[in-house]
Each structure stands twice: as C-alpha cells, then as structure tokens.
Amino acid sequence: MRDVGIVAFAESQLTYGTTNTPVEMIVPTVNEVLKNAGIERTEVDFWCHGSCDYMTGQPFSFVAAVDALGAWPPIIESHVEMDGAWALYEAWMKIQTGEANVALVFGNGKSSAGDMNRALTLQQDPYTVAPLWPGLTAMEGIGACAALQAGTVTERQMAEAASRARRDGAKNGNVLVSGSESADELLSRAVTSAPFRDHDLPAMADGVSAIIIAAGDAAKRIAKRPAWIRAIDHRIDHQNLGWRDLARSTSAAIAASEVGVHNDKVDIAELHTTFSHHEQLLINALQLRPDATRITPSGGALVGNALMAAGLSRFGHSARAIFDGTADRAVAHAQQGACLQQNIVAVLEGN
Amino acid sequence: MSDKAADKPLRVRMPIGIDYKWCAGPASTDYLTGLKDGRLYGRRCPVCELVYFPPRNGVCARDGVMLGESVEVGPKGTVTTFCIVNVPFLGQTIKLPYVAATIILDGAHLGFSHLLQEVEATDVRMGMRVEPVWRDKSDWDYSLENISHFRPTGEPDAPFDDYARYL
C-alpha cells in the first residue's frame, strides 16, 4: 500500500438559509483548500465529489459543481451519491492504483433547501417503509429507544454528548449552535420528540468541506506534517430496522476493527454524531475510552450538520489536530443512512 | 404463495411531494433583475475575458473563478445552431412544431436556448441574425421568458467562421 496523507483541509463558514447556489458555495472553499495546500489546480490529478440529488432537489445536481472546479483542460473527476468522506475513499483507492498522486475531494449540502427530515424518508424501503413517511427523526428515535432500553446508551450520556458538543462548538467557532449548559441542565429540559430533546437533534446547516490528499513524496512536499491515512475501511449494515440490533452499530465496529483503531493510543476521535445518542453508540463500537481519547473536539455535526459535507469535515478536523501537533494519532469517522447504517473509519497518524 | 400471486406482483402508487427552496444566487439575481427591467446583462470572466450570458452560477467554468463585471449584451444575436421540435413533452406549453435555437447575443461568447418564431421552420439557417421580441411590459417578471421569442432581423447571415468555434 502507498502512503497517503491528508495535507490540507478547508470548510466553509457554516450557515443555514444561504442564498448562494451550491456552485457559488463550492468555488471559495475549493480555492481555499488549494491555497492552504499551496498548490495550483493543475497539480491535482483527481477530483472527487460527494453530494445528493434529493437533498438539492434537482436531478444531476452535481453536474453544475464541475463548473466550480475550473475543469479546463479536462480533468479526471468522479462523483459519489454519498458523503464527501466516501469521495475521499474513492480518491485514496485511486492513488493506491498508482493512477494519481494528488487528489482533491469535497462534499457539499444545502440543508436549508428543503425539509430534509421529510426528504430523508425516501432513503427507506420504497414499498413498505417510505410510504408511511416516517421522517429521519422518527427512525433515529426508534434507534435511540432500542439503545436506551438495552442500556447501551443512557439519557445522561446523550446529554453529556450534547453538552460537550455545545461547549466545544463555542471554541471551534464554525458551528451553528454553541452553549455552556451542563448535562444536568440539558436533562432538565422538555422532551420534544421522545426520546429526544431539542439539543439531541442535529443543527442542520449549509456548507462545503474540501480536503486534499497526496501520496508519499508529494504529501511531504505539500505539508510539513501530513496526517497519514494508516488504514481506512467502510462497512454497511442491513437497512431494515427489524433486521439488526439497533442497540449497537455493527458496521462501525467491523470498520474499526479492520483499521486497527487500538493498535496504538488514540489521542482524538472525530465521530460523525448527528443525533446525540450516536456518540455513545460509536464510542462502544470503536471501543474508545473517553478518559484517554478526546471525543469530537470540534463539536461535530450535532452543532453544525451540513449534509454530505459533515462526514468529510470529521476527517478534516482530525487531520488539523495532527497538522498542529495537538494529536499524534487520530480516528476519523463518518456515517450515513438512518441509525448508523453505514460507517467509514480511518486511522490518521502524524509520524 | 400461489402461482397467480407470483405472476402479478402488487404495484403501489406513491405520490412524492417535497418542497424545495431554489436560490438564483447573486450573479443570476443581477441578470434576472436586469430582465425585469427589459435589459440583457451578462458577466465577464476576469481571466479569459469572455462574456457569459446567462451568467450561470456566476462562475467561469473554464477558469474556476467567479465572473466579474456586468456587461450589457445584445439585443441582437446570431443563431449558431437549432432543432425543430415535433415531439410533445411533459410540461410543454409551446405549440408544435417549434424551433429551439441556440443564440449568441452580440457581445457575449456563450449560447443559450430560446424560441425562434416569425419564420418558417424550413427557412431557419445556422448563422441567422435575430432580435428579441419582448412580451407586454405588464407581464415582465424575473425571467428570460420576458422575451417571448426571437425573430429574424433580415440582416445577412453571419459568416460560418464567425460562429463556428461556438458550436
């Protein structure tokens, strides 16, 4: 396997209700990540993009994004109908084939374009589930109830996750929600859609995330301290809620095992928590020890969830911690699908 | 399950209605506001200096930079190519057959599609010089539909070489 490292990261200022088009959102962030890397667009061998038509409300919505890349002369580029974290995976794979050395990946989503909770119903079984229009919050609620009943997650753990996310978000600066409430204070608030309180739900956002990865010497040339991707793996669970144990995320556990999360210490783990109970489920699945590992120090998607970009942002924030020496070894995670159905996990190292 | 059931799977009709908010974005907003006033504004790329009408997301796709200054273009233009539409499609409001022409307005360097009328379909030629016919001012909105159609100006056709590189 070739050594591949994350060498630059850029994230748009998260907002909700932007009047920019997706293309107008993408251009500045792509140009920023190129600037952060100190390279020209012509030095990028492969571009890969993650986004979702149904979230934009237009078929072929990603096609316009090519306009944002200055794709002339023609470029080598691909698109996945997945979070940008999987676009990173495709680029990493392409570099492993030897056909590219430097890749730029990005993910973008405009959650304010519509009622995403309702639209995400369409991810479900079209014959037996979608026609009931459950909405994502209800599906996640079922998952949270299962976990609470099984005792793999507690209400207190959910509140602690939300409390920490809001406090860390305040330090991060690029989130939509922040606060200083303790877990107790949050627990005293009303349950609004059982078992969730408002702060247990993701703060939906509009945003773009972009990352540049590079192989070996190219990575060392671009970044002083690349965040080397030591291992990366992704897995999926059954979708049908009745076919899997909702009290745990099996696919996240498999991916974590495949990448060897515990081959060495884990300084930080950026988990793509969108609903607060995900945090503990993922801590369980990845067998993390919160006393030894900082969990999602960026605040994470709970306080700023730009669909299709938030997962890639976890990779970006982990990498940033390695760039600035805050961490030597980090775990990055992204997910998609209701109830943590699909997960991607990577181990990043600075040395 | 009986053979009969296996032969005829159930079908369910599920109407899907989702509302989306669509933003024109800053560059298109200028262009659309211009149209509401009966003006045609494109934008020039600061790198290649070519003018886009319409300004499509406000970016020069070739250079990957935001387009710059607004530039008034037209009103006349050249037909680079066209087709004659005979087939109806969902949502179509125009009477068949009609000519959909790709037109580059004078001063711009990108073609756009619009109706070509007041001419027999068989008389339409690549290179034809055309001008816009605006609807009644009271019907104007933020839309290129303020122009009802284009029609020939009667000028001599543009030489092939003038527009060949835009094909």
Next chain:
Amino acid sequence: MGANRCAVIGVGQTNHTSVRADVSIAGLVREAVDRALESAGMTLADIDAIVIGKAPDMLEGVMMPEMWLTDSLAASGKPVFRVHTAGSVGGSTAIVAAQHVMSGIHKRVLTVAFEKQSDGNAMWALSVPTPFGVPVHAGAGGYFSPIIRSYMRRSGAPAHIGAMVAVKDRTNACKNPYAHLHEPDWTLEKALETPMLWDPVRFIETCPSSDGAAALVMVSEDVADTMNVPKAWVHSTAMRSEPTMFAGRNQVSPRAGELCAEDLYRKAGITNPLEEIDVCEVYVPFSWFEPMWLENLGFAPKDHGWRFVEDGVTEMTGKLPFNPSGGVLSTNPIGASGMIRFGEAAMQVMGLAGEHQIDGAKKAMGHAYGGGSQFFAMWIVGSEKN
C-alpha cells in the same frame, strides 16, 4: 497502470424492456446479479465488496437505493459504494469497481448498474424545470439535436447517415436476446420515412426508454488464475470530465472525450486503435453520435466519421464493428447503459456474445458518456493478460 491486474469473470444483464412490472427494483437488480454470479461460478457469499451505480434517484423515487438494496444483496458487513456520474455512470461504476481490485484492497468485487425508470416519469426526471430557466428544451433530444446539426454542417455529412446507423443497431439487436427492441424489418428506405422528432433527429434514430440492469463480477489476478472460466482482462481504464458550458466549448467533439481515449490507448499500449481493437461497444443514444464518436475516439479523421459509417466499417462484418449488441439505440436503462457497454465488450473477448459474437475478438472497447457530452468513461478489455 496500477500494479494489480483485474479480470471480469462474470457478466449478467436483465431482459431489458420498457416496463418490468414483473419485478421490484430489488428483483430487477438480482436478475442481473444472479446471472453474473452464475456465469462466474460464484455466490453472493464469495463477494468482498459491492459497487452500485445508477443515474438520478428521481427516476425511481428512491434516495440512495443502494442503502436499501443492501438487504437484497447480502451486503451486511461488507463495503457498499455508490457512484453517480450521470449518463456515463454505468461505465464509471465499472471503473471504480475495477479500482477496488486494482488497488489491491479487494479480491472479489460485484458491481451492478440499473435503472427502473418506468417506476417514475423519465422525461420529467431528466429535465425537471428549475426556476429562473426557460422551458424550451424537449429532453435530451432537444439538447443534442442542435449539436448534431452542427456536426452535419461542419462535416458535410449526407442526411441518410443517421438512419444507416439506426438500421444497423436495430438489426444487430435482433441477435441479442437481452435487448429491449427487437425490430427485424428495418431498411434504409423505411428508416428515412420515419418522422423527425427534433429535426434533424428522426424517430428511429432515438433510443428507447428501458428498465434494466447489468452486473459484472471482477476479481484479482491470483483469484482469476485459479478459475476455469472465460475472462476479460482489464487492460486500461480512463475517465475525463469538462464543464457543461463555457465560452468556446466544442460540443461536437468534446476535448474530454479525445483526451480520455488518448489516455486509454496509451495505458493499454495501443498505438493504432483502428487496427488493434477488434470491436467497440460505444454509447450512441442518438444514431448520429456514431460518426461523431468515431472521430472523437480517434478512429476516423475529423469530418470523416460519416464515411466510415457509409463504407460499412462499423457493421458486424466490417473492420471495426460498433455495437453488435444493438447498443443504447436498442436498449437504454439510463443508469445501466454504460455498464451494458462495458459488459458487452467483456463478453466479446470472453467469447460469450452468442449470436452477436464477433469472431476472434481479442481486444474490445467499452465507452460511456454523460451529461452535456461532458463525462467520459472508457475501458479496454482483452482475452489475454496485458
């Protein structure tokens, strides 16, 4: 070229037709998948990773259907990937699947591309009117026919060329049991009498709207070497993209297509494509794209593609058969069409194309394009290792 070789050892496709009311989406997918697995001598349990491709989800009304299809593909616990690159998606999906193997990460990969577009309204899904636009287009035909007119003018091609290609592809399709359209009685005269849909494109020169799926099983060299089945070795893959519109863009012979082909041949060690390639499955949804792609792919000099058609070069008996399967012109489930091309190319060098087999085919090209002629995906497969 990557360090690891990759071989196609199984190809499957559905019986394509306008409405597959006899199966659910999962049933359609499994029909192609099961046939591919059977021809590979494998089961779902043997598969390490699954790569799924299709065009916009509005065509069926299911968002990211690969997540739901996990249940029908025994994919729980495995990596599942979803590619979406517009019309070229079937091709780019096959390429991404090949890269799963060529990267050394996986040994046995299943890839499937599909579209069950009768479930929705295809014409609407292809051109959902967006606010602030002008509703002048009439679908893909309305978009591409002016470009075709430009080609005819530029090259001086006579008006019957499009009809010649259409007759060829529809006649070829009669030898392909999976093709959607089986119309044995076309002649050039009859073809030229069909009405113009978007002048200059005639009724017969247009692809149908189909439900269908195609699947491939791809394995690493060490696995392929242990298997006694026909193989198609992936000699090279290439992809290129360019913007939909920019001032001065050549829409008749897009530069992205030319560069993609050049890259493809170079990586496959091909210096004279016309001589060295035995058969091509090329994405031709409107028949005039055949002469245009002949030029774009470097087989014919500029403005001479139509002469190749007229001289019968692309007939099954010609020097470079194009689309012995009948092509997109006879079968078009949008998300699957690219993979059908890539799969049919593989079938040719595997000797599995039955009645539409080109005898002795050892090297074949699969080609797909999408968007406003802006996304290109191609591969070269061979009966021998590269």
